[in-house]
Amino acid sequence: MGKPRASKRTLDTFTIKPLNKIIKPGDCVLMRPAEASNPSYVARIERIETDARGINVRVHVRWYYRPEESIGGRRQFHGSKELFLSDHFDVQSADTIEGKCLVHSFKSYTKLDAVGNDDFFCRFEYNSSTGAFNPDRVAVYCKCEMPYNPDDLMVQCEGCSDWFHPACIEMTAEEAKRLDHFFCQNCSSDDPKKLQNSHAASRHSDTKVDTKRRRRGCIAMGVRS
Numbered sequence: 001m002g003k004p005r006a007s008k009r010t011l012d013t014f015t016i017k018p019l020n021k022i023i024k025p026g027d028c029v030l031m032r033p034a035e036a037s038n039p040s041y042v043a044r045i046e047r048i049e050t051d052a053r054g055i056n057v058r059v060h061v062r063w064y065y066r067p068e069e070s071i072g073g074r075r076q077f078h079g080s081k082e083l084f085l086s087d088h089f090d091v092q093s094a095d096t097i098e099g100k101c102l103v104h105s106f107k108s109y110t111k112l113d114a115v116g117n118d119d120f121f122c123r124f125e126y127n128s129s130t131g132a133f134n135p136d137r138v139a140v141y142c143k144c145e146m147p148y149n150p151d152d153l154m155v156q157c158e159g160c161s162d163w164f165h166p167a168c169i170e171m172t173a174e175e176a177k178r179l180d181h182f183f184c185q186n187c188s189s190d191d192p193k194k195l196q197n198s199h200a201a202s203r204h205s206d207t208k209v210d211t212k213r214r215r216r217g218c219i220a221m222g223v224r225s
Helices: 106-110 173-177 192-197
Strands: 008-011 013-015 019-025 027-030 041-051 058-066 084-091 098-107 120-128 137-140 217-220
Touching: 013 098, 019 098, 027 058, 041 084, 041 098, 098 106, 106 120, 120 192
Parallel strands: 084 120, 098 120
Antiparallel strands: 008 041, 013 019, 027 041, 027 098, 041 058, 058 084, 137 217
């Protein structure tokens, strides 16, 4: 006669003892990678359960993928702290949790005054089997027609409200930060004074990066050919 299967209990919370941090379903955590040289895995806690004795605690997680872990790989517009919420679910020992982190929405992330080591953002869901993204298209900006990377500085044209990378308009980042006004080449072509004024520097002004960018179109997401 075989031994009866040990019963499991669902926990509302669990305390990471070395850190004295409380986690609960919905929290995002850093998890120990298979190789110490790799960055920590990032996951969202879906459920916490333990055995009848409360000794072996396991967490049901939904993994976040880094761009380089996706089928298409990392692309130019992917931010350094960008993650994709995957359809990959797993069960791990709670002992592999290294700490808590925050995965912000794209909009919330761009409004942070300072980005910490444990701050990340997500703007796509990712199908780990097909390499498909949701949404499958993303708005593009600037002359280079690339999606917005929150790591990059951009300046806004006062005429058309489009946004541009300083390098794409033959300007350094420091010059862009000192701009008092800016008109792109198309908007200033009919009025040379606008082009001249767009390069006037001000010691009291600072270029702002805004998430409400006027988009030129969209680029398809997915596996690159």
